[in-house]
Amino acid sequence: MGKEYLGEFEELVLTMVGILQEEAYGNAIVTEIEERVGRRVNLSAVHVTLYRLEDKGYVKSSMGGATNSRGGRRKRIFKVTNAGLAMLRALKESRMDMWKLIPQLKFG
């Protein structure tokens, strides 16, 4: 069932989950994306993507502890799985490989 393919947004979200570690939940990811990439994204879009990643087995989720804010609702914390990490790494490497193939322009 080789759907070894990740969309651009999926990759972005997956990366953020990797960066945020223990604090990777919906809102944090939205904020993180805005801060790091300067892109405003929808909470719902992030959620849907996270679930899709979970279906594909790149992240796994668990409920965090209860807090006082958020009306007492627990957070759903996402964690990158080994497969996810491997995927990210593979993506990065293939990019780097391709980057090397672009002739480096020199001036002068």
Place this chain on the structure above:
Amino acid sequence: MKQIVPPRTALQFLRLVCPRQLHEGIEGDLLEEFEHDVVSRGATKARWLFLWRVLLFCRPGIIFRNSFSLPITEFIMLSNYLVIAFRNILKNKVFSGINVIGLALGLAACLFIFQFVSFEFSYDTFHSKLDRTYRVTNDRFQHGKLIQHGTIMYPTIGPTMAKDYPEIEMYTRLMPGGAMNVKVNDEIFTGQNCHFTDEYFLQVFDFPLIVGNRESALKERYTIVLTETTARTFFRIEDNDFLSVIGKTLYWGLDQQPYKVTAILKDVPENSHIQFDALVAYATLFTPEHPEADNSWTWSDMRHYLVLKPGVDYKNLEAKFDDYSQRYFQGDKVSGSIEKFYLQPLKRAHLFSDYEYDIAKVASGRAVWAMLIVAIFILVLAWINYINLTTSKALDRAKEVGLRKVMGAYKSQLVRQFIFESVLISLVAFAIAVLLVALLQDSFNTLIDARLNWSRIFTGIDLQTTIIFFSLMVGGMLLSGFYPAFVLSSYQPATVLKGKFQRSSKGQFLRKGLVVFQFTASAALITGTMIVSKQLRFMNDSDLGINIYNTVIIQQPERTSWDSTFITRVETFKTELARIDGVVSVTSSNNTPGDRLPRAFGIRLAEHPSSARYTMSVMNVDYSFFDTYKINLLFGRKFVATDHKENFQDITTVMLNVSAAKLLGIDNPESAVGKEIIWGNNGTRKWTIVGVVSDYHQESLRKPKEPMVFRPTYSTYHDFSVLTKDAETQPLLAQMKAVYDKAFPDNAFQYRFLEEKYKTQYRDDDRFGKVVTIFMVLGIVISCLGLIALSSYTAVQRTKEIGVRKVLGASLASIVSLLSIDFIKLVLIATIIALPIAYFSMQGWLESYAYRIEISWFMFALPLIAIVTIAAITISMQVLKTAMLSPAQTLKHE
């Protein structure tokens, strides 16, 4: 800081759309964002943003997550199912066409009837106190026999009941005022119907008010409330300026007293059981000198409505009315008969009333229910067709099913596929049905003489009914899909794919049963239709005992003053009318055929003890009445001019009909002539019987003929009946108008044809007849469609068998009979089952008519022959086609 919370509905909505396992995390994230927004953007904006974000979560990725086990596969398969469904539909165009059209016809009929029925059930539902409002009804008994079953009673009933029983919150009194004849700004208007109602009327009933005060509008004497249309007509209002009408005056008849307009109502809704164009204050009817309309215990023209306090059981109150009657009427001492009072819930007034002197717009509740049941039957027929056609076609799909199973489809998937297909077909059929309804709406409305449409329906009925109706539709749709789906999905791939698969005998029984059911319903409908139409024809054609043809009724001249010359002028008018060439005879009478007559309650023979009391319908007529109406005189003589007296108290002669003579205990009507009866003036006034006429149908054949007494009177504002030589009355009408205008200037010449008027009594019956006929045709068409498909299918199945038979020398006839006999058997069984059903239900229907046809054997034989013939023709068309094929062609392959 005060806690700011996000919109509650948005949270509820979120809970609804989110799968449970995701809900907490999502809601938490949203709330967190919301708290953030409250700080950075303010509460209002945050709330809007919250709502927007919740809406954004309505995406398939969230809503459908984990609700299908394999969502991706399902979606892929869905498109495959669609393709396969379309290929199948296109592969058997005729077959699918029959399927869809049958279903669409059934649905369309059902939709129409649903419109009609829900409109009938919506009567009076716009009154907010509907559940607590009751009509008082009144039965009167003499000698232990019911002599009147009516809604009319004495004006004292309402006030005394309200005084005696604290359960009553409010009462209102009403007396019909009939057609008005008014003068507004020197213009004359006639025909607007009015009621005299007291000030509580508009509080008991919620007729919507445009301007005016609900509480005080009808309080004062000589005040009048108009409906929108009446106000427009009377006062020529252009731009809804109803306020300007308030306080204006109009004159009624020759009354010098101006009537003041105090309020304008919206037009009375069509689904109100009381209809009127104007309301006049009840206080107008009585004065200190003439208080009868307020306090009489014998004048019974008033209708009463009670509003009970919340939580009161009307049956308990009704039980107390026996005491009430005893208290005020002391047996039959006060009014001449034993009075019993009942309460009828207002919501039953339209459909379940059988009262005499009823002003309510009534229809037969049983007929409405019957139509509903028949409509459901038709729908079931259509669904059965669908089941039958699909399962009989199952063989064609057997290979597909086998292959799918081999490729790993679950049974549940196959079930889903076939249900999906049937829903698809049902939806197409439904779309066609809606289209049909839209196209045929006008014709249907003309047919049943109503103005129905969907917007009216959906505003008129409560949500519950709509939900029931639609869940019925959807339920039936799914149910009709289930059986074929399970049959199809249960095939074993091993047997099916080996190629030896034959049509199994399993399910044969069910299919046959369904065909039997269809034709049972059709046969019952044919019998029903025949009996209904025969009864209608019987009522139209039977000898009424009077002539209603070639008769014009001219409305009485209301705007003519009652003075010493009135009688002379009326008599001159009649003579001049009779002088017109083509007019045979002219008469005046207080009522004309088709009217419910007033009754007299205290009549007896002079030789009877004074305690005897008999009740008869009263007709005040002039001397030419019996000639004009061609009523058969049996004994004695008709009235002559000298029987009439200018002073009513001087009249001493009466005539009776046979029933009246019998009622008085005179067995031989001949001996009634010359006897004296006592009637009126507190049992002192004597009248001599001068003649006896045969009974005639004053009202429709639904009602029994009643004992009648005729009095010779000059017209006191009686309508005129004019008998003409032939039906060509148009040129005569112009001459009549000329005579009328000369005799009664300042009056409008208004006429109608007696035949039309009399036959309006059969409006409801005619409508029922038409609807039943339509249903019968539909039922037969749908059943036959099913039969065509089934028989053609069997024929195709047996093509090879037929080929072999032909080679071996079978004749065409024997093959046709071989193929048809199975079906004909089924149809025969169906007809036989149908007969008793039809017999008992139609017997019940006929019982509501006092005069009815006898159900005879041929009414059952004919449907039997008809339906077998129809079925035979339907089948043979298909069968012949197959039977005629040359065996060389059919046996070539293999």
